[in-house]
Amino acid sequence: MGGLAAAAIWRPLGSARAASFSTDPFALGVASGAPRADSVVLWTRLIPENASPAAADSFAPAPKQNLDPIDVEWMVAEDEAFSKPVQSGLFRAVPEFAHSVHVEVTGLQPGRWYFYRFRSGNATSPAGRTRTAPADSVDTLRLAFASCQQYEQGFYSAYADMAGRDLDLVVHLGDYIYERSYGAQLVRKHETGIPSMLYEFRDRYALYKSDPQLQAAHAAFPWLAVWDDHEVTNNYANDRAPDAPNPAEFLARRRAAYQAWFEHMPVHPSLAAGFDALRIYDHYRFGNLAGVTLLDTRQYRSPELEGSAGDDRPERTMLGPAQEEWLGNTLGASHAKWNIIAQQTLLAERDTKAGLATAYNLDGWDGYRAARGRLLEAVQTSAVENPVIIGGDLHAFYAADVKRDFADEKVQAIASEFVCGSITSDAPSAASLATALAENPHLKFASDEHGYAIMRLSERSAEVDFIGVADRKQQNSPATVFQSFAVADGLAGVNRF
Ligand SMILES: [Fe+2]
Structure with missing residues (x-):
C-alpha cells in the first residue's frame, strides 16, 4: 500500500498542481477521527523535501520549510481495493498549518466501515480504514x-x-x-x-x-x-x-x-x-x-x-x-x-x-x-x-x-x-x-x-x-x-x- 506509485484509478487532478516528490511526503501516515453518524475527519500531514521530521538540534535555526501550498486529493471508498468509491475531493495543504490535512467527509452512512487515502502529484498515501x-x-x-x-x-x-x-x-x-x-x-x-x-x-x-x-x-x-x-x-x-x-x-x-x-x-x-x-x-x-x-x-x-x-x-x-x-x-x-x-x-x-x-x-x-x-x-x-x-x-x-x-x-x-x-x-x-x-x-x-x-x-x-x-x-x-x-x-x- 502507498508509496510513490500513483494508482491507476485516481481521476485526473484538474486544478491541482502536480508536485513531484523524490521522498514519500506521506511518511507520517494517515489517520481518521471525530466519528459522527454521517461524518468523519480524515487526516494526514505532508512532509515535503527539506522540511525534515527531526531537526538536528534545537539551538540551530528553524529548518528550512517548504512554503508552497500543496494540493492533496482525498478519496473515500467502501472497499479496501477502492473499486467502490464513495466521495473524493481536493484539499489545499498550507505551510501555515505545516501542510496538515483535515477533511471532514459528510453524507456518509451510519455504523459502517470506509477506506480512505490521499494522493498528491506522484505520491499516494497508505490506505486507512475508518468507521462512522x-x-x-x-x-x-x-x-x-x-x-x-x-x-x-x-x-x-x-x-x-x-x-x-x-x-x-x-x-x-x-x-x-x-x-x-x-x-x-x-x-x-x-x-x-x-x-x-x-x-x-x-x-x-x-x-x-x-x-x-x-x-x-x-x-x-x-x-x-x-x-x-x-x-x-x-x-x-x-x-x-x-x-x-x-x-x-x-x-x-x-x-x-x-x-x-x-x-x-x-x-x-x-x-x-x-x-x-x-x-x-x-x-x-x-x-x-x-x-x-x-x-x-x-x-x-x-x-x-x-x-x-x-x-x-x-x-x-x-x-x-x-x-x-x-x-x-x-x-x-x-x-x-x-x-x-x-x-x-x-x-x-x-x-x-x-x-x-x-x-x-x-x-x-x-x-x-x-x-x-x-x-x-x-x-x-x-x-x-x-x-x-x-x-x-x-x-x-x-x-x-x-x-x-x-x-x-x-x-x-x-x-x-x-x-x-x-x-x-x-x-x-x-x-x-x-x-x-x-x-x-x-x-x-x-x-x-x-x-x-x-x-x-x-x-x-x-x-x-x-x-x-x-x-x-x-x-x-x-x-x-x-x-x-x-x-x-x-x-x-x-x-x-
Ligand atoms: Fe504520562
Whole structure:
C-alpha cells in the first residue's frame, strides 16, 4: 500500500498542481477521527523535501520549510481495493498549518466501515480504514483507550497489538508526545531539546508519528483524542507551569503546542480558528448504546495547591466554569445506556501514604476535591445511566469504585472507573501501588504493566480487558490480556474476574 506509485484509478487532478516528490511526503501516515453518524475527519500531514521530521538540534535555526501550498486529493471508498468509491475531493495543504490535512467527509452512512487515502502529484498515501458512529440501536461498541507514550522509554508494541484487534474506536487520553527526556535505559532518542517554538513542537510530533506501529493503530480505527500535560510541559495548569515562571512567555509556548497538537490529530478542521485557547472538550454519541464525553482537565484548571489537599477551596476549578456547565447539560441530555467520561487521570481518591498519615497527588483530582465533588454531583443529578470514568496519566492500571464519600466504605458506588497503564512511560514502583490498594478500599486493582485497555459495551454489561506488553524495551513484543473486569448494567462498581 502507498508509496510513490500513483494508482491507476485516481481521476485526473484538474486544478491541482502536480508536485513531484523524490521522498514519500506521506511518511507520517494517515489517520481518521471525530466519528459522527454521517461524518468523519480524515487526516494526514505532508512532509515535503527539506522540511525534515527531526531537526538536528534545537539551538540551530528553524529548518528550512517548504512554503508552497500543496494540493492533496482525498478519496473515500467502501472497499479496501477502492473499486467502490464513495466521495473524493481536493484539499489545499498550507505551510501555515505545516501542510496538515483535515477533511471532514459528510453524507456518509451510519455504523459502517470506509477506506480512505490521499494522493498528491506522484505520491499516494497508505490506505486507512475508518468507521462512522451508529445512528440508533446497536448491539455492541468496542473501544480501546491508551495514554502516555514517551518515545525514548519504549517501543510501540502495544499499538501493533491494538491494530490487529476488532475495535470500533480508539480514545487517546493524553501524553501523546513528551516534551523532554525522562528515566534511564532509553531505547531511542528525541535527538532534540525541550520544544518551545512551533517548529520544535511540529518536529516532536513528526518524530513520534514516524513510528510504523503507531501509524498502524491510526490507520485501523477512528480516534478521539484529548491532551494531558506533556503535550505542552509537565504539570502545567492553565497559564502556569513549573518550568515557566512568566505566564506570558508560557502562554506563547502553550499556543505553539496547541497549534502543533491540532496539526497532528484527526480533529475537526474548525479547531484551526485560533490557538490561544482551544476547545477540545466534546461529546460523541454511538447510537443509543454509548456516549463518550471528552474532558479537558489542563487548559482551565486553577493553579496546583502549594500546601496540602485540605487547602482546596470551592472556588478552585479543574474544568473551568464553562466546561463544568457544559458537562452538566451534556450528561443531562444523554439517553445512552453507557456514559463514558474520558478525562486525563484517576478520578477516585488515592491516599499514597501508608498508615494513618495521608498524602495526595496535588496535580490530580485529589488537589481539586471541590471540583471533583461538583463533577460527581452532576453525574448524580443528571441521573445518566451507567457512568464509567476512563483515564490515564499515572503510568499504572487502576480499577475503582467511584463514590461521593470515599471515606465511607459502606456507601454505594455511583460510577465505575478504569485507568489504563502507559504505552511506554516509566511506571511507579510495585510497592507504591500496593500501598495505594491497602490505603484506599475503593481501589480494586492496580498494576505496573505497560499497555492499554479495551472496553466492550453491550445492553447487559461493560467488559474491560487490561492488556500488557511482555517487554516495552523490545521491538515487536507480544501483548496479552492480563486482567479482566465487568460492570453490570444498572449496578455501578467494578467486578474483577
Ligand atoms: Fe504520562
